[in-house]
Amino acid sequence: MTPIPGKWRALTLALGAAALLSGCAGPNPRDPYEGFNRAMFKFNDTVDQVALKPAATAYRAVLPSFVQTGIDNFFGNLADVWSAVNNLLQGKGEAGMSDVARVTLNTSFGLLGVIDFASQAGLPKHNEDFGQTLGYWGVPSGPYLMLPLFGASTVRDTAALPLDFNGDLWRYKEPVYLRNIGTATRAVDQRANLLDASTLLEDAALDRYEFVRDGFLQRRENKVYDGDPPPRKPQPKDDDGDGNGDGDGVKKVDGGETSAPVSSEPAPKELNSEAPAAKKDSL
Numbered sequence: 001m002t003p004i005p006g007k008w009r010a011l012t013l014a015l016g017a018a019a020l021l022s023g024c025a026g027p028n029p030r031d032p033y034e035g036f037n038r039a040m041f042k043f044n045d046t047v048d049q050v051a052l053k054p055a056a057t058a059y060r061a062v063l064p065s066f067v068q069t070g071i072d073n074f075f076g077n078l079a080d081v082w083s084a085v086n087n088l089l090q091g092k093g094e095a096g097m098s099d100v101a102r103v104t105l106n107t108s109f110g111l112l113g114v115i116d117f118a119s120q121a122g123l124p125k126h127n128e129d130f131g132q133t134l135g136y137w138g139v140p141s142g143p144y145l146m147l148p149l150f151g152a153s154t155v156r157d158t159a160a161l162p163l164d165f166n167g168d169l170w171r172y173k174e175p176v177y178l179r180n181i182g183t184a185t186r187a188v189d190q191r192a193n194l195l196d197a198s199t200l201l202e203d204a205a206l207d208r209y210e211f212v213r214d215g216f217l218q219r220r221e222n223k224v225y226d227g228d229p230p231p232r233k234p235q236p237k238d239d240d241g242d243g244n245g246d247g248d249g250v251k252k253v254d255g256g257e258t259s260a261p262v263s264s265e266p267a268p269k270e271l272n273s274e275a276p277a278a279k280k281d282s283l
Contacts, residue, residue: 077113
C-alpha cells in the first residue's frame, strides 16, 4: 500500500477528530470544538517555537532582504495562477484576467516571477483560494477548526484544501528533492514575514487562542466579501442583548458568517497574515 503523504495524513486526522467532536458543543457557537482546537493550537505553537520560528529568525538574519523578496515574489507568482482560476470561478472576469496578465508579465520579464514587474505596472495582486470561492457562492463557513501544522481554518476551508493543494503548481515540481527544498523554503519565508506580528501577539494578547481565532474569522469573512461584508440586519433586543433572540450573545450576518460575541471590550486587532512583518527591498 502506498503510504499517505504527511500533509494528507494531518488533514485526515483533523477531519476525523472534528467528526468525533461534532456532538460536543462549546460555549462559542462559532467554535464548538474549542477543546480540540486549543489542543491543536498548543501543538502548533510548540512546533513553531521549537522549529519554525528559529528557522525563520535565522533566515531573516542571514539572507539579504532582496533575496528574501525574490523568493517571496517567485512563490507569489505561482500562487497568482490559482488566484486567477478562483477569480474566474467566482465570475470576477476583470480580476481573473488581471491575475493572468500578472503571471504572464512576471514570468516572461521578471525571471520567472523573482522580480514583480506587474505590481509596478499597476496590476494588483489578489489572494484567492477555493474556500473563498465556495464562500462566494454561498457555502457557509461552518465551525472554526485549528488544523495540526496547517493552522486556523473552518470546515468549509478544510473541505477546500484538497483542491488548493492540487492548484499549487509547485507540488508538480520534479525532482522531488527540489520540490521538498522549495516547500520548506516557502514555509520559512512565510513565517519570517510574520515574525513581528507574532511578537506583537505574544506581548499583547491575554488569550492568544481567542485572539487568533477571532482575527482569522474576521479576516476570512472580509476576504470572501472582498472587504465589503453584508450589513448586519437589525434585530429586536432580547435577554442577552445580542439582537437575534437566541440567547447566545452572538450576532449573525448574512451568508452564515457570525461576528464576535457582544462585549463591552474592544474587538481584537485583526492580524494580517499576508503582509510582510518587515519591509523588504523592492525588486
